Structure formats: structure tokens, C-alpha cells
Amino acid sequence: MSDLFSPIQLGAIEAKNRILMAPLTRARATREHVPTPMMVEYYAQRAEAGLIISEGVGISRQGLGWPHSPGIWSDEQVEKWRPVTQAVHEKGGKIVAQLWHMGRMAHSAVTGQPIVSSSATRVDMKLHIHAGKEDAETARALTIAEIAQIVEDYGVAARNAMQAGFDGIQIHSANGYLLDQFLRSNSNFRDDEYGGAPENRIRFLKEATARIIKEIGAARTSVRLSPNGDTQGCFEPDPESVFVPAAKMLSDLGIGFLELREIGPEGTYGSTDQPKIHDAIRKVFNGPLILNSDYTRSQAIETVANGTADGIAFGRPFISNPDLVTRLQKDLPLAPWNIKTFYTQTEEGYTDYPTYGK
Known part of the structure; x- marks a missing residue:
């Protein structure tokens, strides 16, 4: 039996606890996709996580279609990421870059x-652009x-991240983005x-x-999959037929860990009646398995x-x-988030959330 608050080895990364900060698009980079100083404080504030998985980081201009999200294809971007990683390390944390190509x-x-x-498909959604939202375009x-x-x-991009x-990278192969668009039969x-x-x-x-x-080596490489449900227009009617072989392939390559974002019937970000398949994936993936999506404190511990x-x-x-790790460990109440400030370009709703008692 393992303790949620005990250390774990995630490939080459020694994590001080088993609580990971999932990737979260926050749109605080410049219009040219360069990290900003406020991102330094934001990530440093959350360094008590066993491992921070960064927001999606564009591997190329072609693949980064979210306004004010950071990339990692240029020397300037690499240089501006360094204060972020340094600040996390100075606080005793670990951080990997989630590499992102959005596709359609x-x-x-x-x-x-x-x-x-x-x-050549199109998702029936409105997408974020600088001027607001626009209908998605038909992809080539x-x-x-x-x-x-x-x-x-x-x-x-992986070389640039190092x-x-x-401390490593995560490949974003989930949530209806490019690699996920290849995995699923309806796209x-x-x-x-x-x-x-x-x-x-x-x-x-x-x-x-x-x-x-x-x-960069297998031990510093990880992958995120979202095997069940409809995620931004991507759906697979038989998830086990695709995602179990994918997990087996990743296990054979020896990646550091695998994260699954599995939604349930009533999720905060999508819902589905399609069963979760982490048990089937657990049987074929030999490395550390991380689960994600709407876990309560008691569910996570169990x-x-x-x-x-x-x-x-x-x-x-x-x-x-x-200070989520502290709050979970001491069973302290959690502060609510303000969805109106998720994707703005200011410090409000970004670096101004206080720790417990402040």
C-alpha cells in the first residue's frame, strides 16, 4: 500500500509526493508565445506538488493556436522559460514541459x-482567437x-525543454489534439x-x-492519454482496441510514466457514460500510472x-x-476558482490566490 503523500520515482524524476499538478492552459504568455515574468511566480507558488506538468507548450507555430499560450521552438522562448524552471527548483519542486500540437x-x-x-475534418466548436471566438476551420x-x-x-522541442x-517532458496525446486526432476512428x-x-x-x-x-532519454519522457468519452469532437467507440495497444507500446519504449485523463458521467470538463479503462491499461503498462479528472481527496487517497x-x-x-498539497494533507477546505479569469492576461485569478490562512 502506498501513501498519496509519500515520494515516488517517476522515471528519472524523484517526486516528493504523488500529487501532480496537471497541465492547465492559462494564456499568460505574450502574443508572440513567449513566457512572461508573472509565469515565474505562478509556477513557483505551486512547487509543493510532487511534479508540475506545465501548461501545453507549442512545439511549432503551426501547432500553437491558442492566444497567449507559450511555445518552445525559439531561442527567446527557451531563454524566458529558464526563470520559471529555476524558480520551481529553488522552491524544491520538479517541472516537466507538456509538448503540444493542437492540430485541427x-x-x-x-x-x-x-x-x-x-x-480533412472540422470540429463543430468555436475556438479561442485574439478577438474572441471563431468557428473552427476545416483541417487539411x-x-x-x-x-x-x-x-x-x-x-x-524536447531538446529545447531540457x-x-x-526535468523532462510530457507528450500531449489527449483531449482531441493532433496525436489524439490520429488515435481515434471518428477523426x-x-x-x-x-x-x-x-x-x-x-x-x-x-x-x-x-x-x-x-x-532526452525514456526516463525523462512521459505521455498523456484521454481514452474514454468524447473529447473536443474526438471519440473512439472501442477505446480498449486502441488505447491498450498504445499503452503497451509506450511501456515497451520504457517511458517514465503515463497519465490518463478519464472523464466520468458528471465531469467539470466533459462527461461520458463510456467506462474508464485504466484497469486494462494497468495490466500492460509497467511504469508508474497517474490518473486524472475530478478526484476528491478521499478518492485520491484510496x-x-x-x-x-x-x-x-x-x-x-x-x-x-x-498550496493544494498542504490542504489535502491536512484536510483543509479548498478555495473556489474563478472561471472568468482562467484565460485573461493579468495577475488577477493567476498569482493572487492566497495560501490557507492568508
Whole structure:
């Protein structure tokens, strides 16, 4: 039996507890996707997490379609990330960069480039742009040569992340973004080696992961999957047929840990009646397994204690509770978040949430 508040080895990363800060888009970078000083304070405030997984970090201009989100493809971005990682380390924390390509969830009004995906599809949603929200655009199917270039972009981004002082990276292969668009049958209609059978649909993820491992090592590489439910228009009617082989492939590659974001019937960010499949994934993935989505304190403690997972990632509670680990450990009440300030560009609702008692 393990304790939620006990240390854990996540690949090469020694985490002081099993509470991870999940990736949270907060839109506090510049319009040119460069990290800002207020991000230094924000992440440092939350350094008591066993491991911080950064907000989604764009691997290229093509892949980053969210206004004021940070990237990591340029020297300037790398330089401005260094104070963030240094501040977290000075507070005794660990932080990995979540590498992000949005695929059809990006908008050309932000990227300045045509939108791409696994196939020529469009998600029926309005997407964030600088001027507000606009309908999503129809994506163009990537060519095989373009897929190879994006795999290389992942490798360069991982190298940049290590130069910026991150302890490792997480590949964002969840939530309806590019790699997830390849995994699921309702968004991938390809008839080449990247479509059709599950082993073909997981090929892009396998190649991107292998490229990053070549760059920074398997022990500093992790992956996020969201195997059940409809996530931003991506749906798989038979999740076990795709995500269990994907998890087995990642286990064979020896990644440091795997995070699953599984939604339930009444989630704060999506809902589904499709069952969770972490038990099936647990059987084939040999490394540490982290679960995520709407866990209460008691559920998190029990889930780790009974061995269902090795740790729990919390998202929105970390927004309004920078001292979330302390509050969970001492069973203190949690402060509510203000959704109106999730994606603004000011310190309000970002760095001004107090610790308990202040």
C-alpha cells in the first residue's frame, strides 16, 4: 500500500509526493508565445506538488493556436522559460514541459498558417482567437512527409525543454489534439500506414515518442492519454482496441510514466457514460500510472492506497489553491476558482490566490 503523500520515482524524476499538478492552459504568455515574468511566480507558488506538468507548450507555430499560450521552438522562448524552471527548483519542486500540437483545434487567425490534422475534418466548436471566438476551420490532411517533420519538431522541442531547465517532458496525446486526432476512428480516415487498424493509428505517437527518447532519454519522457468519452469532437467507440495497444507500446519504449485523463458521467470538463479503462491499461503498462479528472481527496487517497494508480493529477484545484498539497494533507477546505479569469492576461485569478490562512 502506498501513501498519496509519500515520494515516488517517476522515471528519472524523484517526486516528493504523488500529487501532480496537471497541465492547465492559462494564456499568460505574450502574443508572440513567449513566457512572461508573472509565469515565474505562478509556477513557483505551486512547487509543493510532487511534479508540475506545465501548461501545453507549442512545439511549432503551426501547432500553437491558442492566444497567449507559450511555445518552445525559439531561442527567446527557451531563454524566458529558464526563470520559471529555476524558480520551481529553488522552491524544491520538479517541472516537466507538456509538448503540444493542437492540430485541427488550432485556428489560422492565431497560427497564421493552414490548419492540419490526420484527415480533412472540422470540429463543430468555436475556438479561442485574439478577438474572441471563431468557428473552427476545416483541417487539411497531413502528408507523410509533413508527419515526419512534426516528429522532428517534437524532438527539437524536447531538446529545447531540457536546455530551458525542465526535468523532462510530457507528450500531449489527449483531449482531441493532433496525436489524439490520429488515435481515434471518428477523426482519422486515412488509408495509409497512419490510418485504419489500431497499430497504424498509434504509429504517429510511437514515432514522436521514440524521437523524443532519442533526444532526452525514456526516463525523462512521459505521455498523456484521454481514452474514454468524447473529447473536443474526438471519440473512439472501442477505446480498449486502441488505447491498450498504445499503452503497451509506450511501456515497451520504457517511458517514465503515463497519465490518463478519464472523464466520468458528471465531469467539470466533459462527461461520458463510456467506462474508464485504466484497469486494462494497468495490466500492460509497467511504469508508474497517474490518473486524472475530478478526484476528491478521499478518492485520491484510496486510489493510490489500493494500487489502482501510483499518483493523482489535479488540475483546476491547483488554480485557486497554490498550496493544494498542504490542504489535502491536512484536510483543509479548498478555495473556489474563478472561471472568468482562467484565460485573461493579468495577475488577477493567476498569482493572487492566497495560501490557507492568508
